[in-house]
Amino acid sequence: MNKKLTLATLWLDGCSGCHMSLVDVDERLIDVAGIYDIVFSPLVDVKEFPENVDVTLLEGAISTDEDVEMVKRVRKSTKTLIAFGDCAVTANVPSMRNQFKVEDVFKRGYLETTPGNDIIPSVNIPKLLEKAYPVHNFVHVDVFLHGCPPSADNIFYTLVEIAEGRTPELSKRARFG
Amino acid sequence: MTPEEFKKIGETHQKKREAFKYNINVCTAAACVSLQSEKVKDELASQVKEQGKKESCRISGTGCLGLCASGPLVTINNGQALYGGVKPGDAADIVKSIDKKPVKRLEIPADMPFFARQTKIALEHCGNTDPEVLGDYLALEGYEALYNCLTTMQPVEVIDTMVKSGLRGRGGGGYPVGLKWSTVHKAVGTKKFVICNADEGDPGAFMDRSMLESDPHSIVEGMAIAGYAVGATHGYVYIRGEYPLAIKRLKAAIKQAERQGFLGKNICGTPFSFDVEIRLGAGAFVCGEETALIASIEGKRGTPRPRPPYPAQYGLWGFPTLINNVETFANISPIVRKGADYYASIGTERSKGTKVFALAGSINNTGLIEVPMGITLREIVFEIGGGIIGGKKFKAVQTGGPSGGCIPDEYLDMKVDYESLAQVGSIMGSGGMIVMDETSCMVDVAKYFMDFCRSESCGKCAPCRVGTAQMYNLLNLISEGKATMHDMELLEELCDVVRNTSLCGLGQTAANPVLSTIRFFRDEYLAHIKDKKCPAGVCVIEHKEEAVL
Amino acid sequence: MSSSVKIKTLTIDERQVGAREDQTILDVARENGIKIPTLCSLKGLSAYGGCRMCIVEIAGTPKLLPSCMTTVEEGMVVTTNSDRIKKYRRSLLELYFSERNHVCSVCATNGYCELQSMAQEVEMTHVHFPYMYPQLDIDATHERFILDHNRCISCTRCVRVCDEIEGAHTLDIKDRGIDIRVITDLDHPWGESETCTQCGKCVHVCPTGALIERGKSVGEMSKRKQLLPYLTKMREAHE
Known part of the structure; x- marks a missing residue:
């Protein structure tokens, strides 16, 4: 057998829904585990993003300075970068704040909707960007796997196609939303 | 009215003029009016009275003399002396010196290239008649062409004359006039219409306005001849509401023409009837597009619809409709009077006759000119236009407004005709010509025109509505030094999409100023993007390191 | 059909087809099972020609023409799905998505939206033009319907159905360019409209989630696509 x-x-x-959908691959997870070694994930306890990763599933929009740094590092160490789900592909729900100024979003989130609280946290947390952006605004994306969340079938199909050296054809299979 | 009768009116007017030794004409077109030429006129009149020269001097208003840069302009006996920059306080000196040497400090040499190099056909009466007096027009063979058409020519013969003249639509498209007239003539309809498009909207263009202010009867006459040729009985002039003086004079001209029987029922005693109504535009550039213009006259929202069907087949209220612009109509009666061969003898193989241009921008002789087709840009800019203000270096000339392009100095010796201009990515357009010197930034120019297109897009079709806004945003990023080469690629891609998928001419040509500046001034774009510099020093680029983006 | 109507023969995507002379390319293509994507066109309403999705190539014509408003001509050779057209359609759709705030996942019409399914049809996997994120209002003043400008693509189906079928002309368009908006009456809140008959036709012809029924949550707002064809059919039968 080839190297994994x-x-x-x-x-x-x-919202981690895309990861839930990945888990929804169900018994086919065993097949996935046969092709791939998971080297970094919220599902495994690794702190540093490793070098030379073959495939990265990237869920979520880019919303903070830390996200930007992270996505750049991931791009450097990844052969095939997959924008995983609508947030990564379109910025989706996180982008709904983009019509408003960051201060207004904070005010709404921390003050107006939280009676008694008069503090907007600012220490030791990543700085929010002016807007939430799709991943491809910052780095080149190899595969767009859209859907909110992408279906387990499409996730499985994508992982298998890449492992087989083919380009997954998602434009007709996947749907936004 | 018989021709004898109206010739007589003309002659009477001519005699009245000739009874005075000195006819002092003051330009009363908008540019000079804005510089108080009306006051100059009043002051001249009172000086004539004061100095007791009422017997020999006659003061009248006249149309555009062309050299707007030196307004207000005053001419004595049509060029015997020409004065520029005249202030009301100069009136005394002008009247004092009327039979002596001209006033040196005001004098403009009448033989300067600006005047000598022009060939005036559409503007033949501009500056030598009072636009508010029908008699002045009649004295210069006014309405003779209409009378001759109605009494001696069949409609097809009139159309034939247009075909032979080689005249092409002067609104921008350059469609052969004879062919268009013939299509409307042949179109089947219980009613037909003639529309004069006077919704001049290109930034820096003022040809139509000047012509309507200076010689409104020639447009009315041209429309009536067109009506006869195509079989229409009703005409509309769609004119921008922002042109109050032109509207006033056109209204007066229509009224005068109606009163003397040049419009209305049984014109000049013939079976032909034709009337003209004015419709005011409310400041939407897109209403210069013919299908949007028609929608606007019909009382609907001024948005275009896809062509075909063309208005010649399916126009105003569904009837066959001829639409030409002001300059086109101004050429009709001269062509009929002087003959198609005369007109066709001027110009180039495929672009016959003359073209009116509004010279604007960084050029000494700003103003209105009419030149034979085939003249070079260099002749226009450096001879007629008198070169660049302050002796600065020429950079580009913009033709065709927001649908046109910027032409750099390597094409200065190019002939001005429809084909040559298209070859360098610009268009003839309606005649706006904006000259730019070394202090203009071409990215800024492209951004300016895209801002114009974006705010004038009607919003009906997505490529123009969204595409122009996207392109403007990208140009803004470039001009602020915040763009990457990827943004430049997006911009070029959008140019292609918007040009090919937009519904009407506005969107289809909106990318032209961008494409032509990218084609000839790519270095300037790259300087903004890569070096974060504006070579002309126009764009404000803040040099601060962005924390994240 | 009167006997005076002539029949024309033309080629669409290398197929010879016959058509009445007054038919549009779109009509003829549909009759022959050739699918051309559309957004603003809807059978039963006047043609608009604004969405540009139905553009086709016609041999000998340099410009791309909207098949919904171009009538057939003898010997016409039409191509509906060249790579060039497909590319333009995808770009157009990307422009639509970039224009306003189309967030499919939290839309009442998720799963029933024509813009959403159009993305699949034209094979759009992402939007590579910058999103514009305009700040737009939602008019929720009407007791039965909601108008969400965030999801409007300005196809004017609602305006046309309100005017041409219902005869109320409550809906119209204001302003121009990127600022155009669907309005009710003279730009007064919908809930205060004296002309709205509450018929709901606008909601059901709206291709997206811009017009929905009040109280419908994510993915609950299916549209009655057969409403307009049914009304048109009954009208024709009545005449």
Whole structure:
């Protein structure tokens, strides 16, 4: 048997629904585990993003300075970068704040809707960007796997196609939303 | 009215003029009016009275003399002396010196290239008649062409004359006039219409306005001849509401023409009837597009619809409709009077006759000119236009407004005709010509025109509505030094999409200023993007390291 | 059909087809099972020609023409799905998505939206033009319907159905360019409209989630696509 490919999954500004959908691959997870070694993921306990990753599933929009740094590092160490789900592909729900100024979003989130609280946290947390952006605004994306969340079938199909050296054809299979 | 009668009116007017030794004409077109030429006129009149020269001097208003840069302009006996920059306080000196040497400090040499190099056909009466007096027009063979058409020519013969003249639509498209007239003539319809497109909207263009202000009867006459040729009985002039003086004079001209029987029922005693109504535009550039213009006259929202069917087949209220612009109509009666061969003898193989241009921008002789087709840009800019203000270096000339392009100095010796201009990515357009010197930034110019297109897009079709806004945003990023080469690629891609998928001419040509500046001034774009510099020093680029983006 | 109507023969995507002389390319293509994508066109409403999705190539014509408003001609050779057209359609759709705030996942019409399914049809996997994120209002003043400008693609189906079928002309368009908006009456809140008959036709012809029924949550707002064809059919039968 060939050497297994390495797979990383990343969770930025998203709801983790895409990761849930990955788990929904169900018994086919065994097949996935036969093709891929998961080297970095919210599902495994690795702190540093490794070098030379074959495939990265990137969930979530890019919303903070930390996200930007992360996505750049991931791009450098990844052969095939997959924008995983609508947040990564379109910025989706996180982008709904983009019509408003960051201060207004904070005010709404921390003050107006939280009676008694008069603090907007600012220490030791990543700085929010002016807007939430799709991943391809910052780095080149190899595969767009859209859907909110992408279906387990499409996730499985994509991982298998890449492992087989083919380009997954998702435009007709997947749907936004 | 018989021709004898209206010739007589003309002659009477001519005699009235000739009874005075000195006819002092003051330009009363908008540019000079804005510089108080009306006051100059009043002051001249009172000086004539004061100095007791009422017997020999006659003061009248006149149309555009062309050299707007030196307004207000005053001419004595049509060029015997020409004064520029006249202030009301100069009136005394002008009247004092009327039979002596001209006033040196005001004098403009009448033989300067600006005047000598022009060939005036559409503007033949501009500056030598009072636009508010029908008699002045009649004295210069006014309405003779209409009378001759109605009494001696069949409609097809009139159309034939247009075909032979080689005249092409002067609104921008350059469609052969004879062919268009013939299509409308042949189109089947219980009613037909003639529309004069006077919704001049290109930034820096003022040909139509000047012509309507200076010689409104020639447009009315041209429309009536067109009506006869195509079989229409009703005409509309769609004119921008922002042109109050042109509207006023056109209204007066229509009224005068109606009163003397040049419009209305049984014109000049013939079976032909034709009337003209004015419709005011409300400041939408897109209403210069013919299908949007028609929608606007019909009382609907001024948005275009896809062509075909063309208005010649399916126009105003569904009837066959002829639409030409002001300059086209101004050429009709001269062509009929002087003959198609005369007109066709001027110009180039495929672009016959003359073209009116509004010279604007960084050029000494700003103003209105009419030149034979085939003249070079160099002749226009450096001879007629008198070169660049302050002796600065020429950079580009923009023709065709927001649908046109910027032409750099290596094409200065190119002939001005429809084909040559298209070859360098610009268009003839309606005649706006903006000259730019070394202090203009071409990215900024492209951004300016895209801002114009974006705010004038009607919003009906997505490529123009969204595409122009996207392109503007990208140009803004470039001009602020915040763009990457990827943005440049997106911009070029959008140019292609918007040009090929937009519904009407506005969107289809909106990318031209961008494409032509990218083609000839790519270095300037790259300087903004890569070096974060504006070579002309126009764009404000803040040099601060962005924390994240 | 009167006997005076002439029949024309033309080629669409290398197939010879016959058509009445007054038919549009789009009509003829559909009759022959050739699919051309559309957004603003809807059978039963006047043609608009604004969405540009139905552009086709016609041999000998340099410009791309909207098949919904171009009538057939003898010997016409039409191509509906060249690579060039496909590319333009995808770009157009990307422009639509970039224009306003189309967030499919939280839309009442998720799963029933024509813009959403159009993305699949033209094989759009992402939007490579910058999103514009305009700040737009939602008019929720009407007791039965909601108008969400964030999801409007300005196809004017609602305006046309309100005017041409219902005869109320409550809906119209204001402003121009990127600022155009669907309005009710003279730009007064919908809930205060004196002309709206509450018929709901606008909601059901709206291709997206811009017009929905009040109280419908994510993925609950299916549209009655047969409403307009049914009304048109009954009208024709009545005449």
